[in-house]
Amino acid sequence: MSKACIVIIEDEPQVREMVSEVLDSYGYEAHGAPDGYTGLRLLQQVEADLVLLDVGLPGGLNGMAVCRKIREDEKLGDTLGIIALTGQIGDHVEEEMFDAGADDYIRKPNFKPKLLVKRLEAVLRRIRPTAEEAIRTEHLVLDPDRRETLVGGNPVALTPTEFHILYLLAGNPDRAIPRRELLDRGGGAAVDRTVDVHVNSIRKKLGRYDWLVETVWGVGYRLGRPPEGWTP
Numbered sequence: 138m139s140k141a142c143i144v145i146i147e148d149e150p151q152v153r154e155m156v157s158e159v160l161d162s163y164g165y166e167a168h169g170a171p172d173g174y175t176g177l178r179l180l181q182q183v184e185a186d187l188v189l190l191d192v193g194l195p196g197g198l199n200g201m202a203v204c205r206k207i208r209e210d211e212k213l214g215d216t217l218g219i220i221a222l223t224g225q226i227g228d229h230v231e232e233e234m235f236d237a238g239a240d241d242y243i244r245k246p247n248f249k250p251k252l253l254v255k256r257l258e259a260v261l262r263r264i265r266p267t268a269e270e271a272i273r274t275e276h277l278v279l280d281p282d283r284r285e286t287l288v289g290g291n292p293v294a295l296t297p298t299e300f301h302i303l304y305l306l307a308g309n310p311d312r313a314i315p316r317r318e319l320l321d322r323g324g325g326a327a328v329d330r331t332v333d334v335h336v337n338s339i340r341k342k343l344g345r346y347d348w349l350v351e352t353v354w355g356v357g358y359r360l361g362r363p364p365e366g367w368t369p
Contacts, residue, residue: 140164141186141187141261142165143167143168143187143189144179144180144188145188146179146190146191146200146203147170147171147191147194148171148191149246152222153171154169156189157169159253159254160254165257172195173196174196176188176190180207186217186261187218187220187257187260188207188218189243190219190220190222192221193223200222200223201237204237205237205238207238208237214294215284215294215300216284218240218264219238220257221234221242223243224246231330231331235338236338239296240297241298262321263298263321269281272307274307276369279307284297284300288344289346295339295342302336303339305318305319306359307360312359314356314357319357320332320335336352348364349361
């Protein structure tokens with residue numbers, strides 16, 4: 138498998154250059170942009186697989202806004218991985234990042250290069266097409282090759298990580314899957330909270346079909362069944 142193309146949208150030159158050097162050393166193709174407007178133009182010019190996106194960008198288009206614009210783009214929205222780079226984190230900030238469409242986040246400025254690469258590789262595993270077959274049930278269709286999600290026959294726009302989570306649940310309908318497996322990056326309270334935020338976003342997008350993701354207390358989540366008396 139060829140190494141991915143990564144776009145770094147970061148206004149601090151030293152951070153942008155350091156991240157680029159790290160990615161170069163691991164064999165990735167790296168491109169940098171100093172602000173959101175330049176970054177969005179760059180994404181139309183290169184075939185990027187993932188964006189490392191500073192949340193606190195200057196110039197009237199911050200990282201949250203850039204993230205939303207990427208997810209709204211017909212070409213990039215459901216295939217491009219997004220990892221947010223942020224100096225501050227808390228429940229509100231984290232929820233806002235994931236609501237905007239981020240797949241994961243890394244705290245800066247003191248993140249370790251190996252951590253950066255491991256997070257990056259975890260997201261790339263979720264977004265790159267695989268030989269896995271489409272899953273079709275009475276209410277749900279998930280096609281990994283086309284990155285297509287149909288719920289009740291209607292298309293639903295999921296981020297790569299949201300698709301990954303729902304695909305794992307649908308592919309293991311009789312099993313409760315721990316949160317750490319759903320996110321594919323170890324355990325811990327922060328990971329549990331991150332998965333919960335992604336699941337909340339999935340449920341919002343599923344609408345009346347939100348029962349498809351069922352909470353298994355003390356374990357994680359599993360594919361749900363329609364409540365008694367439920368009709369489409």
